[in-house]
Amino acid sequence: MIHSKAGVPRGPRRRTRARRPLRRGAALGLPTAWGAIAITYKLACPLAQQNGLGARIVTSAVFLAVGTGLIVQVRRSLLRELRQIRQIAGAAQNALLRPLPPRLDGLNLAAAQLSAERGAVVGGDLYEVLATEHGVRVVMGDVRGHGIAAIGTVAAVLGSFREAAHDEPDLAGVLRRLDRAVARHLRERARAEHPAAAGPDHDSALAEEFVTVLLLEIDEDGGVQALNCGHPWPYRLGATGVEPLARAGPLPPLGPFPLPPELPALSCGQLPPGEALFLYTDGAEDARDQHGRFFPLPEVLATVAQHPLPLPESVLGSVFTALLRHTGGTPADDVAMLVLRNDRLPPHPQPGARSGDISGSAAGAEHTAEHTVARTSPTTHRH
Template sequence: MIRFTGGAPRAGRSRTSSRGPSAPWRPDHCPLLRRALACGLPPTVLGALGTGLALHVGRSLLREVRRSRTITRTAQRMRPPPRVDGLAVAAVQLSADRGARIGGDLYEVVATEYGVRAVIGDVRGHGLGAAPTVSAVLAGFREAVHEEPDLAGVLRRLERAMDRHLRERARAERLSAGTGHAFRTAEEFVTVLLLEILPGGETRALNCGHPWPHLLSGPRAEPLARTDPLPPLGPFPLPAELPVIACAPLLPGDTLVLHTDGAEDARDAAGRFFPLPEVLASAAREAPPTPQAVLRTVLTALVHHTGGPPKDDVALLILRNERPSPRAPSGPGGTARSGTTDLSPANPLQHPA
């Protein structure tokens, strides 16, 4: 708390010589103007210098305000609705930059005529510095997700959006800091996971260097797929063929947990990684594991493990199928198998490659 005390100033301390916030500003406080005064420049030149300084400061402040507004709008749009076409949704993002509302992680869930489509990604770096790349990828996803009939087309659009963003960033760096700094854009990349959930629960995915989601079905928590991912977007072009992966189905009552590597790579004081699969298995045993309950379980365990806020950006996106169970054929004993997973070898979707 700040306290103010009345009375006259202390002896021996001149208010006009103070450089504190309450002291009046004088020309000799600015090194550039002080040198100009020493050279005996005419008042018109001094006025031009002052105007130039004011314009420079004003433009810098305006750029910062615009940047903050863009980041705020992106953060607000990253809040998914609690339900998307029969899927209950919960999500959270923790930024490594203290006080920031957005970092280097991204996610989005959209209902389209092709099914529910979701994206989760992780930009190289963290905090506010990664926010422009996050905005570029999300803008490309929101445009392509309604126009492309298959996931491969969506991913191609994201690749073009990322390439365009890197070219614009390299050009801006050359203009502002010279060609020596433009090569930083060659190190930029983003991992991306695209997911498509059809009305019957069939799940398809394309993965560019991102951790696979976990499927919570009954008391189990298992990776949605185990195939090797494609390279991240940015450093290398995508291959000519983009085979979409048919994953384990998201049946009524099942839950998908999408996450960035900031969750599984978080360490405790002894350097041990966060046991995300074990925590998710514990959450799966809750009845029922609602998205909010899973989110609360993971966040509580994560903060307890790290002993405080995470050192890297963390994003969690949780989807639970709450659609009505379709009428299923009866089993050998006449018992209907509705909302359960067939573990027989005849079900290829239950055995991801």
């Protein structure tokens, strides 16, 4: 049963429903008219009964015009329906992988995703950034496979993260919530795809399905903590160059293996103002050119991320341009990239510092603030 929302007038909806038969009748009216003209000409016109060359040419021209009109009308109807389907699909995909704000809690953001499935905006890659009372929390993930089949798992992971990021006080709790959401989704999917299976067979039906997940937490002071389940480590872009955020071995991906009893978050140091993190899925590094060579992501980042660091959207655009040039078109796998730059003001000096240090620090903070505003102001005019 469909319940209408309170306060919504029902008159316009009834008028819309009443117009639907009229629209359908109008869509069928022109083809019917063309068909009636052709039949009337064939049965009633004396010229159509003659066997001369001129009569045959005229008859052929009439039926050619009728056929062309029918084809044009059918094509218009199909294009109209295709536009409506694309609008609905685009709205659903944007609700699933919604656009990120250009700025969040002092962090400048830019993200983009390229699906290997033709006509799809969302594939098997996922990302989300949320400002919570525990800090800014980030998820980047990659579902096994790509395209339409992976969207259900993406929805399960993102839905769980958007709730757990606010509820759980530490990253370990967030990761366990994601693990339970993935396991529940895979069980339900196994029952739907393999209804004849029962008991343990449900779990074995999708035993090869998994999700790589990277969780980050950035506190007010720029401290970064991470939990990594089989995902590539992001790159830190700073004054010293391009380097991985961490080199520790990740945990297994979510799905095939249970999480360990202890999940201590890895401390990844500080993200000072002006530095950035570049998160990506393995579709970026695994992209190959026509000679089978992998995309040199670290080298491209070293070229793009010059000091002072450009805006995140500029970094993202340059990397995507280089990637598409390397592959000669759409890559064979889904690709997602996310850039976070710390544009927060430096902390104020502690009480008790020497007057010279205070004045010098204040002048430096003022200069940094002016420089930061000058660099971040274009984000308010994104297209």
